[in-house]
Amino acid sequence: MGAQYWIIPPLYTLQILNRAQAVGIVAFLCVSAVIIAMGEAHRHARDELQKSHDELESRVKERTGELEAIRGSLRKLTGHLLQLRDNEQRKLARELHDSVGQLLVAANINLSFVEAEAAKLSPRAAAAIAESIILLQQTITGVRSASYLLHPPLLDDAGLTFALRAYTDGVTSRTNLEIDLIFSPDDLGRFTRDLEIAVFRVVQESLANIHRHSGSRVARVRIERSPAQIGVEIQDCGRGISQRLLADIESGRTAGVGIGAMRERVRELGGTFRIHSNGNGTCVQVDLPIDSAQRISLAS
Numbered sequence: 001m002g003a004q005y006w007i008i009p010p011l012y013t014l015q016i017l018n019r020a021q022a023v024g025i026v027a028f029l030c031v032s033a034v035i036i037a038m039g040e041a042h043r044h045a046r047d048e049l050q051k052s053h054d055e056l057e058s059r060v061k062e063r064t065g066e067l068e069a070i071r072g073s074l075r076k077l078t079g080h081l082l083q084l085r086d087n088e089q090r091k092l093a094r095e096l097h098d099s100v101g102q103l104l105v106a107a108n109i110n111l112s113f114v115e116a117e118a119a120k121l122s123p124r125a126a127a128a129i130a131e132s133i134i135l136l137q138q139t140i141t142g143v144r145s146a147s148y149l150l151h152p153p154l155l156d157d158a159g160l161t162f163a164l165r166a167y168t169d170g171v172t173s174r175t176n177l178e179i180d181l182i183f184s185p186d187d188l189g190r191f192t193r194d195l196e197i198a199v200f201r202v203v204q205e206s207l208a209n210i211h212r213h214s215g216s217r218v219a220r221v222r223i224e225r226s227p228a229q230i231g232v233e234i235q236d237c238g239r240g241i242s243q244r245l246l247a248d249i250e251s252g253r254t255a256g257v258g259i260g261a262m263r264e265r266v267r268e269l270g271g272t273f274r275i276h277s278n279g280n281g282t283c284v285q286v287d288l289p290i291d292s293a294q295r296i297s298l299a300s
Contacts, residue, residue, distance in 0.1 A: 210238065221233070229290055232285070
């Protein structure tokens with residue numbers, strides 16, 4: 001029929017020759033209508049699907065923006081809380097050193113005067129005085145250590161280089177942890193208080209973790225300053241961290257308070273915080289950016 005109408009010129013274009021031809025035309029029209037209807041239905045479904053996809057994508061973007069805003073607010077809040085904690089620790093350290101520490105020293109001096117007259121006391125009283133002096137000296141040492149750990153005064157007065165040297169010397173004397181402290185250059189200079197506190201706390205917390213968990217008897221601390229950033233690397237030779245726990249720490253699913261605080265301090269200053277670990281030890285790497293506003297000249 002197609003050949004008849006389209007290839008061979010018919011004599012009577014609209015003439016239906018027989019019944020079979022009529023049935024064929026009707027069937028052709030029905031099938032064409034069904035195909036057209038199916039195409040329109042498919043196009044409508046595709047349009048609805050695209051519309052739903054666009055709406056879903058818009059909602060996802062909106063929720064993602066809200067989550068990012070919440071994360072930003074949480075980071076700001078965490079940074080503010082860390083700053084408040086640092087300020088409170090600084091005040092408490094000053095009170096311990098200037099008030100409690102001085103009172104204990106005065107009491108120790110008075111007991112020393114009494115001990116000088118021990119010959120006039122009974123043996124029991126003289127022994128009590130001697131024991132009290134020993135206990136008081138231990139208390140003074142403990143208060144000074146607590147004050148220093150809360151906030152080292154050298155950090156404000158002399159900067160990172162001197163504060164970290166004094167701190168690592170104290171850690172070695174208290175724990176027998178051998179620490180190789182390297183500065184490049186030998187004197188880092190001065191930076192803003194937030195940047196100096198961040199570096200000091202990273203070193204402090206890392207050394208505490210090495211002493212408590214790694215089983216290593218040696219630690220290496222390297223701090224390097226370049227024109228653009230200050231890099232910190234703390235490494236031990238201990239048992240390391242399991243890969244599963246390391247993955248959880250890196251993803252943020254789990255982390256101790258110390259590691260979380262270190263990460264937030266570094267993030268607040270626009271830096272990067274990384275932990276590498278295997279059976280031969282653990283390495284903490286921190287990079288903090290330095291700009292002209294964060295660097296303080298030694299002359300000041």
